Amino acid sequence: MISEYCRPASVEEALSLLTDKSKIRLPLGGGTSLSRQQSGVDGVVDLQDTGLDWIEKGSRGLTVGAMTRLERLMAHPDVHPEVKRAIQLDAPENIRNMATLPGWLFSSGGRSILTTVLLALDATLTWEPGSKQVRLGDWLPLWKQASPGVLITEIAWLVGSQLVFEYVARAPKDQPILVVAVAQWGSGRTRVVLGGFGDMPIIAMDGPDSSGVDVASRDAYFEAEDQWATAAYRRDIAAKLALRCVERLNAKKESES
Numbered sequence: 001m002i003s004e005y006c007r008p009a010s011v012e013e014a015l016s017l018l019t020d021k022s023k024i025r026l027p028l029g030g031g032t033s034l035s036r037q038q039s040g041v042d043g044v045v046d047l048q049d050t051g052l053d054w055i056e057k058g059s060r061g062l063t064v065g066a067m068t069r070l071e072r073l074m075a076h077p078d079v080h081p082e083v084k085r086a087i088q089l090d091a092p093e094n095i096r097n098m099a100t101l102p103g104w105l106f107s108s109g110g111r112s113i114l115t116t117v118l119l120a121l122d123a124t125l126t127w128e129p130g131s132k133q134v135r136l137g138d139w140l141p142l143w144k145q146a147s148p149g150v151l152i153t154e155i156a157w158l159v160g161s162q163l164v165f166e167y168v169a170r171a172p173k174d175q176p177i178l179v180v181a182v183a184q185w186g187s188g189r190t191r192v193v194l195g196g197f198g199d200m201p202i203i204a205m206d207g208p209d210s211s212g213v214d215v216a217s218r219d220a221y222f223e224a225e226d227q228w229a230t231a232a233y234r235r236d237i238a239a240k241l242a243l244r245c246v247e248r249l250n251a252k253k254e255s256e257s
C-alpha cells in the first residue's frame with residue numbers, strides 16, 4: 001500500500017528521496033497509472049513542484065522536461081504534427097491533461113503510437129543521478145530488469161527529420177494492432193519502427209536510405225501473432241504500410257522542392 005506522499009520543491013530534493021534506500025519510493029508524474037499501484041511501494045515522490053514542466057527548442061532538437069503533460073506537447077509549435085497526431089490517437093483529452101511523457105513511456109506498452117514515433121525519432125532520455133543519456137531504443141527492452149537511474153528529468157529528440165506513420169486498428173477508438181513509423185533525416189538515414197504488438201515497439205530498420213523498408217518490416221513482424229491479429233496478416237500489412245510511409249515522405253519532399 002502507498003502510505004507516504006512526498007512533494008519535493010526541487011530535483012535535488014526529489015533525488016534524495018528516491019535514492020534513500022530505507023524506503024521504496026517511485027516518481028509520481030501525472031499519477032494516472034501509479035495511483036492505482038498499491039503493492040510493493042512505500043511512497044510516491046510527486047514531481048509537480050520540481051520545475052520540470054518545460055519545452056525547449058535548441059539548435060539540434062527539442063527537449064522536454066519530465067513533468068510536461070501530453071496536452072502541452074499538443075499545443076507546442078515545434079512538436080512535429082505526426083507526434084501530435086499520435087498523442088491524439090493514443091490518449092483521450094482527460095488523460096492528456098494529466099499524463100506526462102515519462103509516465104506514458106512506462107505505462108503504454110507495444111501498442112502505443114506515441115512510443116512508436118518517439119522511437120522512430122531516436123528519442124533520448126536523461127536519467128538522474130548522473131545525467132545519463134540513454135536512447136529510448138536501448139532503454140525500452142531493459143526497463144523492467146534494470147534502470148539507469150531513479151528519475152527521468154528530460155526527453156529529447158532531433159527536429160528537422162521527416163516523420164510519418166500509418167496504422168491499423170480494429171475500430172477507430174481501439175488501440176492499433178499495427179503501427180509503422182518512418183523517420184528520415186537529411187542525410188537519407190531512414191529508421192522504421194513497428195508497434196502494435198508485444199511489450200514495446202521495435203526498430204525494424206535503421207539504414208542509410210529507404211530501400212528495403214518493406215522487407216525489413218515483414219521480417220521484423222514475421223512471428224508477430226497474438227489474439228488481435230495473425231503473424232501472416234501483420235507481416236504483409238507491415239510491409240505495405242512501410243512502403244506507403246515512404247511514398248508519403250517522397251511526396252512531401254517533392255512538394256517542398
Ligand SMILES: Cc1cc2nc3c(=O)[nH]c(=O)nc-3n(C[C@H](O)[C@H](O)[C@H](O)COP(=O)(O)OP(=O)(O)OC[C@H]3O[C@@H](n4cnc5c(N)ncnc54)[C@H](O)[C@@H]3O)c2cc1C
Nearest residue numbers: 026027028029030031032033034066099100103104106152
Ligand atoms: C482512464 C484511463 C485511460 C487510459 N487509456 C489508455 C490508452 O488508451 N492507451 C494507453 O496506452 N494508456 C492508457 N492509459 C494509461 C496511461 O497511458 C497512463 O496512465 C499514463 O500515461 C501514465 O502517465 P502519468 O504521468 O500519469 O504516470 P504516473 O502514473 O505518474 O507514473 C507511471 C509510471 O511511470 C513512472 N514515472 C513517472 N514519471 C517518471 C519520471 N520522471 N522518471 C522515472 N519514472 C517515472 C512512475 O514511477 C510509474 O511507475 C489510460 C489510463 C487511464 C487512467
